[in-house]
Amino acid sequence: MSKITTSVAPPLPTATEKLKFYGIWVAAAIVLLLLPQVFGSGGSLTTFSLIGISIIFSLSYNILLGQTGLLSFGHAVYYGLGGFLVIHAINIIGANKLPIPLPVIPLIGGVTGLFFAALLGWVSTQRSGTAFAMISLGVAELIASSALILRTFFGGEAGVSANRTKLFKIFGWSFGPQIQIYYLVAAWTLIAVIAMYALTRTPLGRMCNAVRDNPERVQFVGYNPHVVRYLAFCFSGFFAGIAGALAAINFEIANASYLGAQQSGTVLFATYIGGIGFFIGPIVGAIFVTILSLGLSDLTQVWQLYFGLIFIAVVLFAPGGITGLLMMHRPLLRAGTLRQVLPSYLLALVPTLAMIAGLVLALETIVHFTVNPGDDSHIKAFGIPFDAASPSIWAISAVLLVGGFLVARKDWVRVKEAWDKAGSIEREKDVTA
Amino acid sequence: MSAAIELREIKKSFGNIPILRDINLSVAQGERHALIGPNGAGKSTTFNLISGYFAPTSGTVLLRGEVISGLPPYQINRRGLSRSFQVTNVFANMSVWENLRCAVLWASGQRYAFWKNIDDLPQVRERTAQILADIHLTARRDVPAGLLTYAEQRALEIGITVAGGADVILLDEPTAGMSHAETERAVALIRRLTEGRTLLIVEHDMSVVFGLADRISVLVYGQIIATGTPEEIRGNPKVKEAYLGEEAA
Numbered sequence: 309m310s311k312i313t314t315s316v317a318p319p320l321p322t323a324t325e326k327l328k329f330y331g332i333w334v335a336a337a338i339v340l341l342l343l344p345q346v347f348g349s350g351g352s353l354t355t356f357s358l359i360g361i362s363i364i365f366s367l368s369y370n371i372l373l374g375q376t377g378l379l380s381f382g383h384a385v386y387y388g389l390g391g392f393l394v395i396h397a398i399n400i401i402g403a404n405k406l407p408i409p410l411p412v413i414p415l416i417g418g419v420t421g422l423f424f425a426a427l428l429g430w431v432s433t434q435r436s437g438t439a440f441a442m443i444s445l446g447v448a449e450l451i452a453s454s455a456l457i458l459r460t461f462f463g464g465e466a467g468v469s470a471n472r473t474k475l476f477k478i479f480g481w482s483f484g485p486q487i488q489i490y491y492l493v494a495a496w497t498l499i500a501v502i503a504m505y506a507l508t509r510t511p512l513g514r515m516c517n518a519v520r521d522n523p524e525r526v527q528f529v530g531y532n533p534h535v536v537r538y539l540a541f542c543f544s545g546f547f548a549g550i551a552g553a554l555a556a557i558n559f560e561i562a563n564a565s566y567l568g569a570q571q572s573g574t575v576l577f578a579t580y581i582g583g584i585g586f587f588i589g590p591i592v593g594a595i596f597v598t599i600l601s602l603g604l605s606d607l608t609q610v611w612q613l614y615f616g617l618i619f620i621a622v623v624l625f626a627p628g629g630i631t632g633l634l635m636m637h638r639p640l641l642r643a644g645t646l647r648q649v650l651p652s653y654l655l656a657l658v659p660t661l662a663m664i665a666g667l668v669l670a671l672e673t674i675v676h677f678t679v680n681p682g683d684d685s686h687i688k689a690f691g692i693p694f695d696a697a698s699p700s701i702w703a704i705s706a707v708l709l710v711g712g713f714l715v716a717r718k719d720w721v722r723v724k725e726a727w728d729k730a731g732s733i734e735r736e737k738d739v740t741a
Numbered sequence: 742m743s744a745a746i747e748l749r750e751i752k753k754s755f756g757n758i759p760i761l762r763d764i765n766l767s768v769a770q771g772e773r774h775a776l777i778g779p780n781g782a783g784k785s786t787t788f789n790l791i792s793g794y795f796a797p798t799s800g801t802v803l804l805r806g807e808v809i810s811g812l813p814p815y816q817i818n819r820r821g822l823s824r825s826f827q828v829t830n831v832f833a834n835m836s837v838w839e840n841l842r843c844a845v846l847w848a849s850g851q852r853y854a855f856w857k858n859i860d861d862l863p864q865v866r867e868r869t870a871q872i873l874a875d876i877h878l879t880a881r882r883d884v885p886a887g888l889l890t891y892a893e894q895r896a897l898e899i900g901i902t903v904a905g906g907a908d909v910i911l912l913d914e915p916t917a918g919m920s921h922a923e924t925e926r927a928v929a930l931i932r933r934l935t936e937g938r939t940l941l942i943v944e945h946d947m948s949v950v951f952g953l954a955d956r957i958s959v960l961v962y963g964q965i966i967a968t969g970t971p972e973e974i975r976g977n978p979k980v981k982e983a984y985l986g987e988e989a990a
Contacts, residue, residue, distance in 0.1 A: 529905060
């Protein structure tokens with residue numbers, strides 16, 4: 309390597325950094341291995357399995373949205389088709405006693421997703437932006453509606469089911485118990501996450517970023533942006549297919565909801581709320597949204613409404629998602645000025661929470677009177693019982709909502725001031741350093 | 742030896758409005774050729790036709806004797822023609838290093854590789870480092886391109902254009918909006934980076950044009966009214982009348 313490269317190019321990772329990097333993956337593997345020892349109940353194992361599936365699905369979605377700048381409204385198509393093919397494959401393999409064990413079955417889902425992405429993606433990836441979004445929506449509607457029409461393959465509204473335990477066994481694992489499914493999902497999650505991370509560090513991965521930033525200029529450095537988008541789309545379909553396959557294996561059923569708009573919306577939610585600007589963003593989003601959707605649905609009837617509100621709040625106030633919010637603090641942490649902004653956070657948190665409490669109270673009351681007005685007005689939301697008919701509840705809600713809003717508005721201005729101050733100190737340090 | 746770039750009877754209209762009326766232009770290999778003319782004469786349109794941004798309405802563009810008109814920009818680029826843009830056109834969210842590396846990838850044969858680690862490509866690394874040093878942005882290596890100063894962005898623009906090693910370079914107003922000192926630095930940079938290559942440059946700053954170009958073509962109202970050495974152009978009465986007017990007086 310020439311002198312100029314060593315002096316000018318960014319330093320290659322040292323042996324310790326490499327070791328640290330591989331250490332993270334090893335640590336992740338150990339955590340996944342030990343997780344059932346800590347949370348061993350069937351419920352938590354199911355939750356972990358769903359989180360793993362959601363992580364793969366969200367990361368596959370971010371190959372499009374975050375990496376290549378393609379907003380898709382129909383990503384569930386590749387997830388769902390992967391799921392359906394896998395259910396049929398399990399049935400065929402089981403009926404013919406083929407020597408194919410369950411752990412390799414997700415590959416069938418992946419190849420299915422890849423196949424359909426390759427088939428349907430060529431046209432839609434001609435353009436990015438609105439044209440791509442609209443075509444993805446059209447394709448999604450087409451596939452979702454054919455799921456209800458082509459009954460022999462999709463099984464109509466009931467869907468198609470399979471028995472995963474009837475397959476060729478390895479190590480004597482039947483994959484009946486949830487713990488075995490957990491390990492299957494965990495292993496595939498780790499493999500898929502590593503593969504998708506590696507993809508970002510290849511020439512194709514970098515050109516995806518370039519196409520996201522400026523597809524026009526890409527053409528003038530020798531690349532065809534359409535091909536870059538198409539390849540990204542194919543990879544995204546492949547990993548979505550793996551996620552769909554794992555979901556089908558987990559539930560032993562595939563139905564039209566796998567392919568539908570709601571599934572496509574959920575993955576967009578999870579990815580965006582987690583943060584599309586960082587590789588780990590969708591992982592954070594998948595964990596957050598899965599836990600929230602399982603938890604919220606127990607606590608309130610209108611959990612989807614809260615989902616929508618959270619999504620709007622993230623788009624408006626934290627476009628970088630949860631990860632973006634956390635990463636914002638890294639320079640402050642480095643400069644040691646993080647402590648200066650924390651008090652202002654606490655100050656702002658109190659009225660904001662009051663406002664949210666007021667909002668929840670108002671929403672639950674309104675929902676009670678619009679959805680089931682004849683029922684007893686003593687209702688329970690988030691585990692707290694209250695009387696929706698009592699005027700004092702209405703008053704409390706109004707006070708919290710309006711008061712919280714007025715105080716919070718001032719406090720958030722203070723947060724911004726504290727930020728500016730902390731930021732300027734950090735910049736001064738930069739100059740003197 | 743065939744010309745590096747040749748335009749034969751090029752016409753281009755947008756709707757019913759003719760922009761280029763009948764362009765014949767030949768740029769020899771290794772030549773530094775400037776294209777000048779008043780605003781709206783069709784200079785940028787000419788660049789867009791050569792680089793494949795548009796196809797001509799009629800006529801042919803040849804690159805080293807091969808027809809390239811009608812080809813998409815990336816295929817023209819792969820044949821060794823690279824252009825810069827009048828309005829800075831970089832990858833704003835990516836670092837300076839990443840910007841230059843993207844411009845190096847195709848030329849070093851990486852194509853759409855998804856099985857190679859980008860940091861394990863010594864050739865790409867070396868070439869990128871070389872360009873980074875050439876455009877004097879070493880200190881700004883890790884800064885997102887969108888946060889660079891205007892002059893730095895213009896330097897990066899030139900860096901991206903030459904990074905792939907194309908031997909025919911088109912620069913569209915590389916010094917527009919620069920201070921005097923910045924312009925001087927940019928000209929020195931252009932001179933150095935296009936050494937031994939063919940250069941076609943659109944430029945408004947006449948001191949840059951006359952200092953840099955071997956030959957000059959004057960484009961007025963969609964037609965080339967004169968081509969010649971700087972001396973010939975300076976002395977050409979038609980050019981004086983149509984364009985240089987005040988400056989020559």
